[in-house]
Amino acid sequence: MTQENGILRYYHVDAFAERPFTGNQAAVMPLESWLDDAVLQAIGEENNFAETAFYLPDATGEADYELRWFTPTVEIALCGHATLASGHIILSQIPDKDKVTFRTRKAGVLTMTRDGDSYALALPAYPPSPKERPDIAALIGGTPVETQFHEGRYNVIRYETADDVLALKPDMKALAALGNEQFICTAPGKDTDVLSRVFVPGAGVDEDSVTGSAHAVLTPYWAKQLGRDSFTAYQASGRGGNVDCRLDGETAWLGGKCVTVVEGQFRL
Numbered sequence: 222m223t224q225e226n227g228i229l230r231y232y233h234v235d236a237f238a239e240r241p242f243t244g245n246q247a248a249v250m251p252l253e254s255w256l257d258d259a260v261l262q263a264i265g266e267e268n269n270f271a272e273t274a275f276y277l278p279d280a281t282g283e284a285d286y287e288l289r290w291f292t293p294t295v296e297i298a299l300c301g302h303a304t305l306a307s308g309h310i311i312l313s314q315i316p317d318k319d320k321v322t323f324r325t326r327k328a329g330v331l332t333m334t335r336d337g338d339s340y341a342l343a344l345p346a347y348p349p350s351p352k353e354r355p356d357i358a359a360l361i362g363g364t365p366v367e368t369q370f371h372e373g374r375y376n377v378i379r380y381e382t383a384d385d386v387l388a389l390k391p392d393m394k395a396l397a398a399l400g401n402e403q404f405i406c407t408a409p410g411k412d413t414d415v416l417s418r419v420f421v422p423g424a425g426v427d428e429d430s431v432t433g434s435a436h437a438v439l440t441p442y443w444a445k446q447l448g449r450d451s452f453t454a455y456q457a458s459g460r461g462g463n464v465d466c467r468l469d470g471e472t473a474w475l476g477g478k479c480v481t482v483v484e485g486q487f488r489l
Contacts, residue, residue, distance in 0.1 A: 224253045233483035234306035237431040237462035241482050244462040245430035247306040248273040250487065258296070264487070265291030271426045274303035276311075276323065284324035286311070288331070294425035295401060298327035298373065301433010301475055305342050308333035309479035312340075339465075339478045344433060346473040347371045348441035354378075361391045361404060361420070374401065375438045380408040383416040387457055397422035405435045407443075413463065414452035415443050431462030433475055440466045440473035 230251050238244025248268040252275055255261075265273040270293075276286040288307060290300040308321045312335060320334045332343040349369035357376055358365050363385050369377040380386050386408045396404060401423040410416035417439060419432040429435075436454060443466070444450050451467045465476030 224256075227489035229487040229489065231483070231485045231487040232306075232310050232481055234309055235480045235482055236302040236306040236309070237433070237456075237464055237477035238460075238480050239463075239478050241480050243460050244477070244480070245302040245432070245460070246270045247303040249303070249307050249310050250275050251310075252277040260489070261289070261291055262294075262296065266293045269293050271421075271429050272297070272300045272303040274300070274307045276307050279324045281324065284322040284330045286321070286323050288323035288325050292421075292424045292426055297401075297424065297434075299325070299344065299434045299437070301342060301344055301436065302431055303433075304331055304344075305333065305340055305433060305475075305477060306479055308340060308342070310481070313481070336476055339476055342433065342475045342477075344437040344473045344475060346441045346468060346471050347373055347375060347438045348445075349375060349377045349438055357396075357399075357404065360395045361406060362389050369442065371438055375403045375405060375435070377438060377442055378404060378406045380406065383408050383411050383457075386416055386418055389418065391420055393420070393422040393427045396420060399423060403432070403435060405432075405438060407439060410453070410455055413455040414447065415439060415454040415466075417454065417456050418458065419456065428458055429456075430458045430460040431456045431464065431477075433464075436464050436466055436475050437473045440468050440475070444468040 232249040235244040276288045279287045323331045349371040352370040354368040404420040407417040419429045419435045454464045467474040
């Protein structure tokens with residue numbers, strides 16, 4: 222099976238999932254060398270998951286691998302669940318390896334480690350700041366307690382209760398017209414400390430299943446609100462998924478499990 226023959230290795234992984242058919246789906250595709258960006262994007266569209274992750278050995282020596290992520294419509298700057306899925310594939314194939322590092326194009330070097338029978342993923346913490354966004358509140362619905370924003374185009378919309386978040390029916394078409402922005406709707410949780418739903422229609426993902434990058438924003442936000450560095454979180458999508466969150470300085474550590482559900486060949 223070689224890339225030169227137009228055959229790529231392919232894995233379908235459920236990330237932040239304790240069993241199949243939960244968490245967030247990611248396609249993971251190891252490469253020998255980079256394909257043209259147009260081909261990578263076409264593969265992302267063909268897979269039609271929130272993200273397809275591509276990685277190959279890092280020639281610079283700065284990290285173990287170089288990593289990129291594509292939605293069905295765009296390449297993105299940071300993806301947590303597909304990074305977790307990629308590290309899961311690598312560490313599953315190298316049982317005596319406990320840590321893997323990825324060099325990314327816009328998010329720096331990311332580290333993932335084994336954590337018992339789970340994994341811990343280090344992402345840059347993105348603390349948001351208060352910003353009035355009545356336009357967003359009108360499109361998402363409900364009555365937000367506050368809105369905050371991070372320059373990476375992450376919007377945090379906080380509600381009073383988990384039921385307020387669960388009842389939301391956003392205007393996806395109107396949100397998509399605002400561009401590739403992430404809309405993170407959150408409140409105190411029911412069975413966990415925090416609950417969220419995440420909408421990214423401008424990137425071709427109306428509602429994401431479990432969003433690692435959103436929790437890179439929620440971790441510093443809720444650590445400040447709760448007055449402690451660690452908490453549990455649940456993303457209440459149709460598939461749903463749990464994330465253990467811990468703030469360590471400028472790093473958001475996200476804990477979760479992965480399940481490989483498909484291994485195969487992708488033919489160009």
